[in-house]
Amino acid sequence: NAGVTQTPKFQVLKTGQSMTLQCAQDMNHNSMYWYRQDPGMGLRLIYYSASEGTTDKGEVPNGYNVSRLNKREFSLRLESAAPSQTSVYFCASSELASGNTIYFGEGSWLTVV
Amino acid sequence: AQRVTQPEKLLSVFKGAPVELKCNYSYSGSPELFWYVQYSRQRLQLLLRHISRESIKGFTADLNKGETSFHLKKPFAQEEDSAMYYCALGYYGGSQGNLIFGKGTKLSVKP
Numbered sequence: 001n002a003g004v005t006q007t008p009k010f011q012v013l014k015t016g017q018s019m020t021l022q023c024a025q026d027m028n029h030n031s032m033y034w035y036r037q038d039p040g041m042g043l044r045l046i047y048y049s050a051s052e053g054t055t056d057k058g059e060v061p062n063g064y065n066v067s068r069l070n071k072r073e074f075s076l077r078l079e080s081a082a083p084s085q086t087s088v089y090f091c092a093s094s095e096l097a098s099g100n101t102i103y104f105g106e107g108s109w110l111t112v113v
Numbered sequence: 114a115q116r117v118t119q120p121e122k123l124l125s126v127f128k129g130a131p132v133e134l135k136c137n138y139s140y141s142g143s144p145e146l147f148w149y150v151q152y153s154r155q156r157l158q159l160l161l162r163h164i165s166r167e168s169i170k171g172f173t174a175d176l177n178k179g180e181t182s183f184h185l186k187k188p189f190a191q192e193e194d195s196a197m198y199y200c201a202l203g204y205y206g207g208s209q210g211n212l213i214f215g216k217g218t219k220l221s222v223k224p
Contacts, residue, residue: 040216058211
């Protein structure tokens with residue numbers, strides 16, 4: 001049972017480069033999320049998708065775009081990476097966007113130099 | 114605005130000592146509170162939620178609406194409890210819900 005799978009696990013980018021973080025869940029969940037985790041800042045929501053076909057901004061959306069490709073997949077794109085985007089990124093999913101239990105992926109460590 | 118506050122960044126205790134990780138929330142509606150745990154270089158996972166009122170790995174948490182708190186407690190800490198703990202608040206924002214996290218408390222249990 002894979003749960004939430006995200007790739008890549010590690011990535012180093014140069015400032016200005018673009019990249020996409022991929023996420024897929026096999027639990028037939030309706031809602032999916034992208035968080036970033038930074039020391040002393042905890043987890044901050046970047047974007048979420050309450051259901052297939054909808055996406056909404058979270059607390060820190062600037063510099064990111066997302067695509068809910070289908071019910072299973074939710075990707076996060078950095079169009080022009082900046083050092084401030086160096087972080088650990090977590091994809092997550094839940095059955096509903098209503099305070100249900102959230103299941104997390106293993107994280108993607110991104111360094112922008 | 115909805116907010117979750119975990120006042121301690123780091124909590125260090127000795128094995129066998131009691132542990133209390135503090136969490137306070139701000140929300141005008143009826144909250145759903147959760148504790149998530151992240152062991153070293155692993156994914157976050159749900160530890161417990163107030164609705165289920167269960168005890169997981171010896172941890173308990175009681176929702177106190179009067180004090181708007183959801184403190185996590187364990188009577189006797191173990192070394193394997195060392196991890197990052199996040200308190201989270203589930204709330205309804207218009208037609209959609211959300212979950213916001215506190216900044217986390219790192220628990221270190223010394224032998």
